[in-house]
Amino acid sequence: MTGLMQGKRGLIMGLANDKSLAWGIAKKLREHGAELAFTYQGDALAKRVKPLAEQLGSDFTFECDVSEMSALDTAFAILRSRWDTIDFVVHAIGFSDKNELRGKYVDTSLENFQMTMNISAYSLVAVAKRASEMMPNGGSILTLTYYGAEKVIPHYNVMGVAKAALESSVQYLANDLGPQNIRVNAISAGPIKTLAASGIGDFRYILKWNELNSPMRRNVTIDDVGGSGLYFLSDLSSGVTGETHHVDAGYHVVGMKQEDAPDI
Ligand SMILES: NC(=O)c1ccc[n+]([C@@H]2O[C@H](COP(=O)([O-])OP(=O)(O)OC[C@H]3O[C@@H](n4cnc5c(N)ncnc54)[C@H](O)[C@@H]3O)[C@@H](O)[C@H]2O)c1
Numbered sequence: 001m002t003g004l005m006q007g008k009r010g011l012i013m014g015l016a017n018d019k020s021l022a023w024g025i026a027k028k029l030r031e032h033g034a035e036l037a038f039t040y041q042g043d044a045l046a047k048r049v050k051p052l053a054e055q056l057g058s059d060f061t062f063e064c065d066v067s068e069m070s071a072l073d074t075a076f077a078i079l080r081s082r083w084d085t086i087d088f089v090v091h092a093i094g095f096s097d098k099n100e101l102r103g104k105y106v107d108t109s110l111e112n113f114q115m116t117m118n119i120s121a122y123s124l125v126a127v128a129k130r131a132s133e134m135m136p137n138g139g140s141i142l143t144l145t146y147y148g149a150e151k152v153i154p155h156y157n158v159m160g161v162a163k164a165a166l167e168s169s170v171q172y173l174a175n176d177l178g179p180q181n182i183r184v185n186a187i188s189a190g191p192i193k194t195l196a197a198s199g200i201g202d203f204r205y206i207l208k209w210n211e212l213n214s215p216m217r218r219n220v221t222i223d224d225v226g227g228s229g230l231y232f233l234s235d236l237s238s239g240v241t242g243e244t245h246h247v248d249a250g251y252h253v254v255g256m257k258q259e260d261a262p263d264i
């Protein structure tokens with residue numbers, strides 16, 4: 001098998017099932033010859049993740065809750081026990097108390113604000129620190145963000161604030177790690193029906209609105225995200241770092257409801 005990722009290997013964090021954005025990215029990386037390791041959150045997901053990893057030729061899967069630094073240390077020790085270096089990491093992790101993703105942002109609790117920032121933003125810093133120590137010849141780190149970081153998307157609330165922190169972190173990490181030839185970028189994906197999205201009220205409305213009002217008049221898929229992920233994780237993007245790249249059918253460029261959009 002030849003391809004853009006021939007001879008490259010890396011870690012995928014945040015695969016839950018075959019609807020995950022991480023799955024779209026992992027499939028494309030494998031198609032282009034990458035060797036993959038996976039972390040999952042909690043043993044409950046192991047039974048879902050292991051068979052998916054096997055589909056992509058990988059038996060290298062292990063648990064990691066990114067809110068625990070000891071768990072991150074253990075995960076990277078396991079990674080290093082089989083591979084002394086890696087070429088890439090995908091960070092496809094985000095979480096908040098879903099009860100605070102429906103009301104008002106002004107009602108956000110301190111506890112959920114901190115937990116959301118820890119898991120959805122700080123965890124990239126903690127992952128990048130540990131991954132960079134396994135990238136002596138450089139590498140590529142990719143995370144996933146959403147337009148709610150840039151403009152208000154009703155009810156995205158504290159997740160939007162965390163994604164704003166994540167996107168700024170991408171720039172600071174890019175600056176710190178650039179001299180080591182380690183690139184750090186983000187894909188800002190349009191709404192996609194995943195496990196994380198299924199806990200959200202009105203998600204069908206959000207999907208329909210994006211479909212009717214995006215320049216391409218469609219929603220994006222995990223395969224759209226996978227293709228752009230392959231670009232950022234391969235040498236095609238060798239001169240690109242600190243970037244947040246929209247894979248959203250162009251939605252972020254639109255400032256008003258399309259005239260051909262029916263009322264929904
Ligand atoms: N689905 C969308 O509409 C959409 C759009 C743009 C960005 N994103 C982002 O894409 C990323 C992946 O989400 P998804 O939509 O594929 O949903 P998903 O539910 O498939 O993936 C989210 C993953 O985060 C993991 N996770 C949550 N808390 C964790 C913790 N403490 N430790 C380790 N892992 C933890 C979950 O186990 C899960 O695997 C998230 O950062 C999300 O914010 C999603």
Ligand SMILES: Cc1c(CN(C)C(=O)CCc2cnc3c(c2)CCC(=O)N3)oc2ccccc12
Binds near residue numbers: 190191196200
């Ligand atoms: C789009 C969109 C999403 C998808 N997206 C971009 C996301 O980043 C998912 C964010 C998310 C974070 N934490 C949780 C959940 C979703 C639901 C399940 C749970 O318990 N916690 O979520 C929204 C919430 C409100 C409005 C729009 C959106």
